[in-house]
Amino acid sequence: MKDVLVKDLYTKPRDFGDESITVSGWIRTTRSSKKIAFIELNDGTYIKNIQVIAKRDGLDNYEDVTKLPISSTLKVTGKLVETPDAQQPFELHAEAIDIEGVSDPDFPLQKKAHSLEYLRTIAHLRPRTNTFYAVFKIRSLAAFAIHEYLQKNGFVYVNTPIITSSDTEGAGEMFRVTTLDDQDTPKTDDGKNDYSKDFFGEETNLTVSGQLQVEPFALAFRDVYTFGPTFRAEDSHTKRHAAEFWMIEPEMAFAELPAVLDRSEGLLKYVVQYLLDNASEDLQFLNDNVDHDLLDLLHKTVDEDFARITYTKAIELLEKADVDFKFPVKWGIDFNSEHEQYLAEKVFGKPVFVTDYPRDFKAFYMRDNEDGKTVAAVDLLVPRIGELIGGSQREEREDILEAKMKEFGLPREEYEWYLDLRKYGGTKHSGFGIGFERLLMYVTGMDNIRDVIPYPRVQGSINF
Amino acid sequence: MKDVLVKDLYTKPRDFGDESITVSGWIRTTRSSKKIAFIELNDGTYIKNIQVIAKRDGLDNYEDVTKLPISSTLKVTGKLVETPDAQQPFELHAEAIDIEGVSDPDFPLQKKAHSLEYLRTIAHLRPRTNTFYAVFKIRSLAAFAIHEYLQKNGFVYVNTPIITSSDTEGAGEMFRVTTLDDQDTPKTDDGKNDYSKDFFGEETNLTVSGQLQVEPFALAFRDVYTFGPTFRAEDSHTKRHAAEFWMIEPEMAFAELPAVLDRSEGLLKYVVQYLLDNASEDLQFLNDNVDHDLLDLLHKTVDEDFARITYTKAIELLEKADVDFKFPVKWGIDFNSEHEQYLAEKVFGKPVFVTDYPRDFKAFYMRDNEDGKTVAAVDLLVPRIGELIGGSQREEREDILEAKMKEFGLPREEYEWYLDLRKYGGTKHSGFGIGFERLLMYVTGMDNIRDVIPYPRVQGSINF
Numbered sequence: 001m002k003d004v005l006v007k008d009l010y011t012k013p014r015d016f017g018d019e020s021i022t023v024s025g026w027i028r029t030t031r032s033s034k035k036i037a038f039i040e041l042n043d044g045t046y047i048k049n050i051q052v053i054a055k056r057d058g059l060d061n062y063e064d065v066t067k068l069p070i071s072s073t074l075k076v077t078g079k080l081v082e083t084p085d086a087q088q089p090f091e092l093h094a095e096a097i098d099i100e101g102v103s104d105p106d107f108p109l110q111k112k113a114h115s116l117e118y119l120r121t122i123a124h125l126r127p128r129t130n131t132f133y134a135v136f137k138i139r140s141l142a143a144f145a146i147h148e149y150l151q152k153n154g155f156v157y158v159n160t161p162i163i164t165s166s167d168t169e170g171a172g173e174m175f176r177v178t179t180l181d182d183q184d185t186p187k188t189d190d191g192k193n194d195y196s197k198d199f200f201g202e203e204t205n206l207t208v209s210g211q212l213q214v215e216p217f218a219l220a221f222r223d224v225y226t227f228g229p230t231f232r233a234e235d236s237h238t239k240r241h242a243a244e245f246w247m248i249e250p251e252m253a254f255a256e257l258p259a260v261l262d263r264s265e266g267l268l269k270y271v272v273q274y275l276l277d278n279a280s281e282d283l284q285f286l287n288d289n290v291d292h293d294l295l296d297l298l299h300k301t302v303d304e305d306f307a308r309i310t311y312t313k314a315i316e317l318l319e320k321a322d323v324d325f326k327f328p329v330k331w332g333i334d335f336n337s338e339h340e341q342y343l344a345e346k347v348f349g350k351p352v353f354v355t356d357y358p359r360d361f362k363a364f365y366m367r368d369n370e371d372g373k374t375v376a377a378v379d380l381l382v383p384r385i386g387e388l389i390g391g392s393q394r395e396e397r398e399d400i401l402e403a404k405m406k407e408f409g410l411p412r413e414e415y416e417w418y419l420d421l422r423k424y425g426g427t428k429h430s431g432f433g434i435g436f437e438r439l440l441m442y443v444t445g446m447d448n449i450r451d452v453i454p455y456p457r458v459q460g461s462i463n464f
Numbered sequence: 465m466k467d468v469l470v471k472d473l474y475t476k477p478r479d480f481g482d483e484s485i486t487v488s489g490w491i492r493t494t495r496s497s498k499k500i501a502f503i504e505l506n507d508g509t510y511i512k513n514i515q516v517i518a519k520r521d522g523l524d525n526y527e528d529v530t531k532l533p534i535s536s537t538l539k540v541t542g543k544l545v546e547t548p549d550a551q552q553p554f555e556l557h558a559e560a561i562d563i564e565g566v567s568d569p570d571f572p573l574q575k576k577a578h579s580l581e582y583l584r585t586i587a588h589l590r591p592r593t594n595t596f597y598a599v600f601k602i603r604s605l606a607a608f609a610i611h612e613y614l615q616k617n618g619f620v621y622v623n624t625p626i627i628t629s630s631d632t633e634g635a636g637e638m639f640r641v642t643t644l645d646d647q648d649t650p651k652t653d654d655g656k657n658d659y660s661k662d663f664f665g666e667e668t669n670l671t672v673s674g675q676l677q678v679e680p681f682a683l684a685f686r687d688v689y690t691f692g693p694t695f696r697a698e699d700s701h702t703k704r705h706a707a708e709f710w711m712i713e714p715e716m717a718f719a720e721l722p723a724v725l726d727r728s729e730g731l732l733k734y735v736v737q738y739l740l741d742n743a744s745e746d747l748q749f750l751n752d753n754v755d756h757d758l759l760d761l762l763h764k765t766v767d768e769d770f771a772r773i774t775y776t777k778a779i780e781l782l783e784k785a786d787v788d789f790k791f792p793v794k795w796g797i798d799f800n801s802e803h804e805q806y807l808a809e810k811v812f813g814k815p816v817f818v819t820d821y822p823r824d825f826k827a828f829y830m831r832d833n834e835d836g837k838t839v840a841a842v843d844l845l846v847p848r849i850g851e852l853i854g855g856s857q858r859e860e861r862e863d864i865l866e867a868k869m870k871e872f873g874l875p876r877e878e879y880e881w882y883l884d885l886r887k888y889g890g891t892k893h894s895g896f897g898i899g900f901e902r903l904l905m906y907v908t909g910m911d912n913i914r915d916v917i918p919y920p921r922v923q924g925s926i927n928f
Contacts, residue, residue, distance in 0.1 A: 005618070005686075007618065024718045024891070026683075026889045027889075043686060044682075044683075044684055044685045044686030044687075044717060045618060045685070045686055045687075071888045071889035072889050073889045073890065073891040075718075100718075100890075100891045100892070101860070101886075101889050101890035101891050102889075103887070103888045103889040104887045104888060107888045107889075123680075124677075124680035124881045124882075124884060124885070125680065125884065125888065127680065127681055127684035127685065128683075128684045133684060133685070136620065136622065136681070136684075136685070137620060137685070139621070139622075139623070140615070140620040140621040140622070141615075143611075143621050143623075144611055144612075144615045144621065147607075147608055147611050148608075148612075151604070151605075151608045154469070154471065154509060156600065156601060156604040157603070157604035157607050157608065158600065158603075158604070158918055159603070159607075159693070159710060159917070159918060160918060160919065161708060161918070161919040161921060161928070162626070162670075162693045162695075162708055163639070163670075163695075163707070163708055163921050163926065164926070164928075165926045165927070165928075166928070173643065175627070175641045175642070175643060175663070176641070176642050176643065176646070177639045177640070177641060177670065178639070178640050178642065179637065179639060179640065179697045182640070182656055182657040183654075183655055183656050183657075185649075190647075191647055192646055192647050193646040193647075199639070199697055199707070199923055199924075200707075200921070200923070200924065200925065200926040201924050201925070201926070202926060204926055206626075206627075206641065213588075213918070213919060213928055216587075216588035216589065216591065217591055217600070217918070218508075219490075219508075219592070220508055220591035220592045220597060220600075221508045221509070221591065221597070221600070221601070222469075222507060222508030222509055223508075223509075228692070228693065229623070229626045229692065229693065231626075231627075233643045233663055243627070243663070243664075244625060244626055244627055246623060253508060254488045254539075254564075396565070417588045417927075417928060418588075420588060420589065421588070422565075423567070423568045424535045424567045424568060424571045424589065425490045425491075425535035425536050425537045425565050425566075425567040425571070426537065426564075426565035427488070427537045427564045427565050428564070453623070454622055454623055454624060454625070454677070454681065455624065455625040455677060457625060457627050457664070459663055459664070460663075460664065460665050461664065461665070462627065462628070462629045462664040462665070462666065462668055463629070463881075464625070464628075464629075464630070464677055464881060
């Protein structure tokens with residue numbers, strides 16, 4: 001008697017001879033008659049079930065087993081029988097069935113379709129549906145593929161801090177972190193909370209990006225990356241924004257802008273290929289049930305070179321477009337999603353890098369180009385999602401960076417350490433950021449960021 | 465002319481024939497005379513430097529280069545010459561040297577020893593020292609080894625939420641997360657902050673553990689794990705506590721307590737072996753300079769089986785010990801670090817699992833043993849560190865769990881979803897947690913948790 005996993009049954013040689021095997025799992029469906037029952041059992045290791053054949057003849061508890069509500073837990077021992085002519089390649093002929101856990105009959109995931117909205121309210125149970133099983137399996141594999149690609153290429157993983165006293169690039173609203181008593185709050189003379197009495201002795205927030213803190217490590221290790229949670233307290237109720245999400249932020253010393261394009265294209269292709277190799281059943285399910293163009297897009301992503309154009313060229317293409325954009329196009333605007341989607345979907349039909357944006361709406365640390373108007377920045381626009389990756393060469397010239405910080409109104413004393421990186425052996429360096437959940441929406445076909453996060457956090461809603 | 469990495473020079477065939485190569489890096493030291501200079505260059509990819517030989521004859525900027533302060537950045541092109549009889553196996557004979565960045569002469573890391581306390585104040589520069597280079601390289605490799613081991617064994621990575629409305633097992637003080645205006649704070653009638661007006665519509669905190677939220681995924685995927693930051697707002701100034709630290713929390717369905725011991729021992733051995741294979745130079749440096757017993761301990765960790773005893777047996781051993789413990793020993797006490805260290809260092813001299821602790825000081829979700837006094841819990845105690853891993857079999861019996869929650873004073877309404885896991889197809893399951901920084905202290909020999917975290921967060925101190 002040998003404990004086996006359903007995944008191994010589907011993907012490895014099934015050479016058990018006369019030996020009985022044991023499979024433990026949850027009932028997905030039961031069809032039964034007086035004498036025989038067909039039980040679909042899922043053991044969590046694979047999106048597909050194993051079919052268990054149970055016969056009254058020989059099973060003491062046939063009656064109990066066949067009456068169990070779905071989602072009850074069984075441990076089934078029996079003989080594996082090959083069924084080359086049936087829909088499933090094998091079935092398990094039960095010799096003994098132990099009942100491990102009896103589910104309540106009101107289990108919410110009965111065999112009918114549920115709306116994604118409803119499933120969000122039962123985030124602790126939705127991974128038991130095929131859709132979320134596939135999504136969260138892919139989330140895990142994609143995270144690993146990212147680590148594997150970067151580590152194989154010599155990148156050092158750095159855990160930048162979550163609680164921070166600084167506000168990277170002034171990006172969006174931040175969450176405050178505090179242990180001040182909320183009833184008898186110590187106050188300063190001007191009626192504000194007295195953060196000198198707080199846990200860290202000053203006001204602190206949740207990080208919006210680890211980029212500035214990872215740069216020092218690039219100047220010690222050359223190629224580095226962060227991969228961790230980031231936070232935006234935005235009043236935003238779109239399908240693409242969450243208050244808590246994960247970012248991957250690689251940073252490379254001795255690297256100029258083209259290295260960002262090459263490295264991020266390499267990373268994205270590696271992740272997609274890894275999923276095609278290791279999550280084919282899950283992707284097939286999502287292609288069949290969520291987005292019929294998913295596999296096409298993923299194959300295109302690995303097979304074709306990404307397009308590369310400048311912002312100025314992109315503006316030309318948009319101006320020539322036979323489309324009535326809501327937001328009018330002219331050189332100097334930041335793109336709206338309608339523009340991004342037109343470029344990625346209509347013009348190129350695949351991922352496209354857009355480089356050299358106007359300096360005025362980009363972050364202070366991006367390197368000024370010679371033209372005095374643009375910076376060495378890049379966004380990767382992809383079909384369905386829009387912006388997936390943003391990166392830049394960093395301004396390594398101390399005097400220009402200082403002047404720019406002044407121009408952008410940043411307090412010098414807070415960034416003294418950041419200027420140190422230019423002062424003590426500065427070098428050209430570049431990096432980029434990937435929103436992990438945007439990437440997951442791209443590779444799963446899911447349309448709402450809430451459906452690729454185990455327990456999503458958005459304004460007005462926090463459960464579990 | 466070929467760009468090469470110093471790591472590759474040390475670890476791969478150096479077969480460049482007559483071709484010149486280029487190395488970019490930072491000056492660690494320069495010794496120069498009128499005609500010849502020896503420059504130790506570090507390029508970030510390896511703990512060891514490459515020695516550059518620069519001759520006045522043939523280099524236009526010999527004077528400039530040799531006057532550069534340490535930490536300046538160079539791009540050196542030249543011929544690699546094997547030096548089998550010298551201390552370093554090869555050297556680079558410069559044909560051209562580009563100066564990429566000139567360091568300020570007041571660079572703080574001059575060639576003398578600095579205290580670890582001082583280096584903490586320059587967390588953005590300390591990775592350029594050999595000690596912190598080794599520590600943070602090992603941090604990166606250890607994180608990857610953990611992912612690799614778990615993924616290879618079918619575990620699914622789950623990102624449990626960082627912002628949470630619940631307080632797992634009532635463990636320690638929590639950080640509040642809020643966007644309420646801190647001057648004109650909305651108040652309830654009893655003078656408290658009105659969290660119904662806060663971002664999420666209720667009071668929220670930073671997570672202290674992802675365990676409860678990962679359990680639902682174990683009941684969908686069988687074997688799962690979290691690996692993310694956790695937070696404790698503790699008034700604690702020890703060498704082992706930080707306010708922000710990372711935890712690995714695997715959770716396994718269809719698994720009882722012995723599976724926790726087997727799996728965590730397998731994981732720890734895998735990580736240590738991975739470091740021995742992939743960070744040998746870094747470990748050697750730490751063994752030579754930080755802890756002379758480090759490599760011995762690591763080899764013992766992979767070579768020998770961990771010891772396994774019950775709590776009751778451990779108490780017997782402590783009672784028999786010829787040691788004057790500060791905290792007296794008797795059945796029922798929670799261990800103090802003096803007890804943990806005595807067991808791990810003096811009795812066993814290697815990692816030891818202690819199982820079946822008294823139920824009274826362990827968490828509510830741990831499974832009651834038949835004796836009515838103990839729970840199916842385990843701690844792994846290791847030399848130098850004390851407790852490194854804690855785990856348990858979870859209480860899967862709905863009625864017992866409910867009674868225990870009442871006994872421990874937990875509000876049922878907050879844990880309704882957690883009870884659902886028992887209601888809808890419950891099964892035996894078990895898991896454990898590893899403090900990532902404790903593990904890093906174990907594998908690096910570093911004595912203070914602040915020295916294994918890129919930017920440590922402890923009470924009263926938050927820089928960068």
